[in-house]
Amino acid sequence: MISSADLSCDYLEGAHPKIIERLAATNLDQDPGYGEDAHCERARGLIRAACDQSGADVHFFVGGTQANAAVIGCAVPAWQCVLAARTGHICDHEAGAIEAGGHKVVALPGVDGKITASQVRDAARAWADDPHRAHILQPGMVYLSQPTEYGTLYGSAELEGIAEACRAHGMLLFVDGARLAYGLAAESNDVSLADVARLADVFTIGGTKCGALFGEAVVVREAGAIPRFFTQIKQRGALLAKGRLLGLQFEVLFEDGLYGRIGERAVREAQRLRGMLAGAGYPPFVDSPTNQVFVAADESLLLALDGRVGFGVWERLEDSRTVIRLATSWATPPGAVDAVGEVLAGL
Amino acid sequence: MISSADLSCDYLEGAHPKIIERLAATNLDQDPGYGEDAHCERARGLIRAACDQSGADVHFFVGGTQANAAVIGCAVPAWQCVLAARTGHICDHEAGAIEAGGHKVVALPGVDGKITASQVRDAARAWADDPHRAHILQPGMVYLSQPTEYGTLYGSAELEGIAEACRAHGMLLFVDGARLAYGLAAESNDVSLADVARLADVFTIGGTKCGALFGEAVVVREAGAIPRFFTQIKQRGALLAKGRLLGLQFEVLFEDGLYGRIGERAVREAQRLRGMLAGAGYPPFVDSPTNQVFVAADESLLLALDGRVGFGVWERLEDSRTVIRLATSWATPPGAVDAVGEVLAGL
Amino acid sequence: MISSADLSCDYLEGAHPKIIERLAATNLDQDPGYGEDAHCERARGLIRAACDQSGADVHFFVGGTQANAAVIGCAVPAWQCVLAARTGHICDHEAGAIEAGGHKVVALPGVDGKITASQVRDAARAWADDPHRAHILQPGMVYLSQPTEYGTLYGSAELEGIAEACRAHGMLLFVDGARLAYGLAAESNDVSLADVARLADVFTIGGTKCGALFGEAVVVREAGAIPRFFTQIKQRGALLAKGRLLGLQFEVLFEDGLYGRIGERAVREAQRLRGMLAGAGYPPFVDSPTNQVFVAADESLLLALDGRVGFGVWERLEDSRTVIRLATSWATPPGAVDAVGEVLAGL
């Protein structure tokens, strides 16, 4: 249900107007398919430059579940498993896509959606020390989201630590950047795009939630690390025929640094929202500095919001309150957060 | 390489201008995700009406390989295989997507890309008569393309015959309509959209090659015949977050019958092309009435086309000629076919 | 490493002598393959009778991981997941076999290897209440082991409760009886074979650890509930060519109630062992009434056992002790437990 103000998620709108303009302007151009066109080529170059990784492979996917499943399915051998925070997107919210591709995801307890280097090391050592280890899947990859599913961010030291633990134990680090633009725009953030690119073996740069109609760029730091990825993407039904549509969108997002700025207003609006809610007696349930705001709502808040502001339901607490999420996006209309203010004023 | 006239395939261009207009006009609307928006709802209704199947399920996919793999993967049980013409798209051109999903495709020899009802019956009976049949996959589905990969069309009687053979042997009929608009627009065609919908258990209505930026509608005649298809689509990474983009495109294609007309010019241009080639001593290699033209090209034709007209290479004949394909689309620029004429004139 | 007394696991030895005799006596008989012989037929009848389920399907597998993977892979649809205790065999000790077959196993925290009906109900309700449930795997099966991997037993009331929770929420109950004979032989056991057969939708009767050379009988209570299971077993490479070898072994185990008695001595010896260890200051780590004995061993016990008694290493405790397992079997030599007594006396 769409309310008069909708903050239920961050992919309610279409794309940044420059993308629509570019689409219209190039519509009747004739381009080769499957990402072998000039837009894709240029977008790959722009992304490599923005990541400061001139040797990286860049592949474009339409969606995040698809990208996650392809990366894990193609980069992790059959005898290895993936470590992730229990709240990680691949754990519960992708309808078993990773397992359908044959891989086990080991869910680690997280704090505010984050796991730690020491959890990674412990898991690696537990396997290495187990006398039955040949009968057990070896941890082969760490999956984490930046920002996390709870809107929190790994700090630079945290991410360095996890990357080091991965290297020490021969594991890959995969960073899901579905909302990366909102992380880059957060005031407290100290992890740059180039940091992510340097520390992660593979990561995604989210377009769908960050200004594009759709699209996730998968960056593989070491070219060729995922062999014949093109053919494997095709096999997974994840190769877009008119690949230029993806190239064109990432061109717009990266040609003048738009991706680095596009999350700013959303983060600012989310902060304003957090302040309003806290002022009304609803402090943040999770201390998230990005575009997602979580609060534990009582019955009166739920009733007041209902029909006026769209929100997402996250979990029921034992004290009968409900954790809800309000998400802003690069395109959230100016009045949306004010609408929450009005609701709160009327409580 | 893109030549001055490019006839190398039928998905070189973007979308019908009305689709781009609609995209722009609705860009900042806020819509729920995953196909649960009003555009998708309306598009599903329009498609059901155009198919004369009010009870059908309609699902939208971004691409054809994805749609084929999802339909086969979800509709065919583990103990069954799929019959297809050796030239069928799922046989060789989807990088093993069907087998990657666990199913065997049995390639039947075809004529001009088509198989027959008697081949279907023979395969079904061979299984039923085999004393070892419990050790052998049962033919469970017939896959065919309309138009075929060689641009030919099943006639009404042929399709009825295959559908009847399927029913008689408990098999599903799946029609891949990636280029369906070009079939509907062919002069000799006697199979309507409603005929396909009545005869096939599942079929696709191709958007990518027929006027959309991307998108294939999967029509399941009997609602619920593929259980929990939504969740399974999600699991396959094939659920578009901003599903409205698919709904909106099929709305435009179906709201005033555009889909039925959009292939007309392409077919006409292809016919003109066929005539030119035949006149120059290159008769059709396959007698295809739709938008694809196949000829056996000798060295002089190949050389003459090279760099001036983009074409696709299909197969090498034993006499050293090369079968090439020239494809028109709804958006082929007016001069493209004339460019071939100029090349032929210069031979 | 094999010590002078080996209690490292319960499948160190071959088979009950009557099985070897029968093998020898029938060796040059000519029998049809794939389980279609008279031995298999008779064994299926004996098992149905022992289970008091005249309409059940009985299939024979060579091994447990194979049987578990086949049952789950064939009985659970793609959109469902399996609930199991975190210590369940399918969770960590089958090298990801269930996930390799495409299914997610959700690990529930257990107590002494057991889960409860209320955990099952909670998981089912959490899914049903989740507004995003179409994006999430539905709990479709409960997997539990009787006895558990920690040697404990579900009581009759516990099992009834779980079965009821499964029925209430449309879930299957799958009982892994790899060590079932040791459960049936336990003094405190109040769950008969017929109880398991009545409550579980599918269960296994373990042969490998319970007197056979190899073999697990899979009992599907409602015949045909797993469609074309024979073909699917073949497809999984799990169909034994000379199926009679399985039939013959289960014939011996069930023709005069041997299976009900074969665990008795092992359980008695394990109890004696438990007493010895407790008397020496090593109380049971888990209160298991069957053939597996777990104790938290300090350095001195580990050193004393080393090279004299084979044992299994289970987990390291934070206080630096190590949980070890000593397992008896139907064939444990009389002196093995005495050997532990000697070790303890020398501490």
Add this chain to the structure above:
Amino acid sequence: MISSADLSCDYLEGAHPKIIERLAATNLDQDPGYGEDAHCERARGLIRAACDQSGADVHFFVGGTQANAAVIGCAVPAWQCVLAARTGHICDHEAGAIEAGGHKVVALPGVDGKITASQVRDAARAWADDPHRAHILQPGMVYLSQPTEYGTLYGSAELEGIAEACRAHGMLLFVDGARLAYGLAAESNDVSLADVARLADVFTIGGTKCGALFGEAVVVREAGAIPRFFTQIKQRGALLAKGRLLGLQFEVLFEDGLYGRIGERAVREAQRLRGMLAGAGYPPFVDSPTNQVFVAADESLLLALDGRVGFGVWERLEDSRTVIRLATSWATPPGAVDAVGEVLAGL
């Protein structure tokens, strides 16, 4: 149906008496599981020696479909397919096991069950020359059976040629030796076990049909070529708990050259049978020098055999005759072939 003389297949009987003796003699020994026992170790050594490949990996499987699926699944990457004769066992007779594991098998037309080096080269070149090859599976392995499913043998030159074609195009050669003993025992055979081991990257030595109760040894010429094969075997449910049962059988078969001799009588009896049939007007349908005899039977022969001699039904010819198979084994009772003689005499 089992007739008074049964020649319906070559796995009707148990095992060579020496295997049964050894099983009985070692029955209550205590051995570690999963192939880590002394019998397996010794058997691996014996096999390496017999193959003249001291650096090979040897793994034991219970059955052939399992072994084929594991080898192909673990040795062929996702972007490659397997070439095999249309009559190859993996094509139709393993219930889609290879495809269920994700790989496409490309069926090549064979002559008497055999394919040629030039077919292999053509397939490799067709892929390499295809401008769309990134969208197409690359031929990555050749699968062939020695003897073939029609009882024929590759000669030394043929096998060398195929191996050379594989090397030239970066493909693996996998030889299925389910009936290898009957090939080794054939008079016209010029391919030794060491030849197979030198030419194939991976091959199986069949036990099930060649004197064992069950068991196939998989020999990987270059140790480690299939990484973590042990864990992957476990994951596929193909790791036998009491692995010593496999080791022990291959010990017996290889400790004094038994495997090289065990097929002799079966081949001699098959030749006698071929002579009888030809004399009665039923010449061989396929000129097979091993233990399988194929004839095109008319109605009168079928009727005469029915109920007196067990045979297998292979295919119906257009002239209404039926190709049947009569197979001898190392254990075929002396009178079985005579029984066919009596039937023929009575025609």
